[in-house]
Amino acid sequence: MTVVRIHLISTLSPKEVLGVLTDFGPSRPQAWPTIDAEHFTVHELGDTFAEVTEGTAAAWERARYQWDPEGNEVTITTLDSKLFGAGGGWVFTMTPEGRGTRVDVRLTREPAGLKGKMLASLLPVVAPSALRKSLAGPLKAEK
Structure with missing residues (x-):
C-alpha cells in the first residue's frame, strides 16, 4: 500500500x-481537470454518499464518496x-484556518x-506536486 499526504x-x-468535493452535477468535468465527460457517471447519489465513476481514458476509478453534511471530512x-x-482511496479533512x-x-x-x-512506487515522488496542481483550481488554493 502506498500513502501520499x-x-x-x-x-x-x-x-x-x-x-x-461533493457536487456531482453535470458541470463536475469542467470543474475538475482530472475528469472528462466521457468518464463521468453518477451511479447512485444520496444526501451523505455518492457512487461515481470518474477520471479519463488513461486513469479512471469507480469510487464511493461518504460525508456528513455538517462534518469536516470526505x-x-x-x-x-x-x-x-x-480498497485504496482518498480522505479530505477540512479545518478552518484564517x-x-x-x-x-x-x-x-x-x-x-x-x-x-x-506507478505506486513513483507516487511518493511525483504525486504531491501533481495533486496540489490538480486540486488548486477547484478548491481555490495556492499551488
Missing part, C-alpha cells in the same frame, strides 16, 4: 470545500480502477498488477 490552504470555507473508497486495486480552510489530503493506493505496482 499533502495539504492545501483554500480561500473557501470548510462548508464550501465540502460542497465542491472519505472516498476506490471500488474499481484502471490502474489500482480496490479566512479559509486547511485541506489535508491522504491518498492511499493498493497496487494491482505490474503497471499499478510501478
Whole structure:
C-alpha cells in the first residue's frame, strides 16, 4: 500500500470545500481537470454518499464518496480502477484556518498488477506536486 499526504490552504470555507468535493452535477468535468465527460457517471447519489465513476481514458476509478453534511471530512473508497486495486482511496479533512480552510489530503493506493505496482512506487515522488496542481483550481488554493 502506498500513502501520499499533502495539504492545501483554500480561500473557501470548510462548508464550501465540502460542497465542491461533493457536487456531482453535470458541470463536475469542467470543474475538475482530472475528469472528462466521457468518464463521468453518477451511479447512485444520496444526501451523505455518492457512487461515481470518474477520471479519463488513461486513469479512471469507480469510487464511493461518504460525508456528513455538517462534518469536516470526505472519505472516498476506490471500488474499481484502471490502474489500482480496490480498497485504496482518498480522505479530505477540512479545518478552518484564517479566512479559509486547511485541506489535508491522504491518498492511499493498493497496487494491482505490474503497471499499478510501478506507478505506486513513483507516487511518493511525483504525486504531491501533481495533486496540489490538480486540486488548486477547484478548491481555490495556492499551488
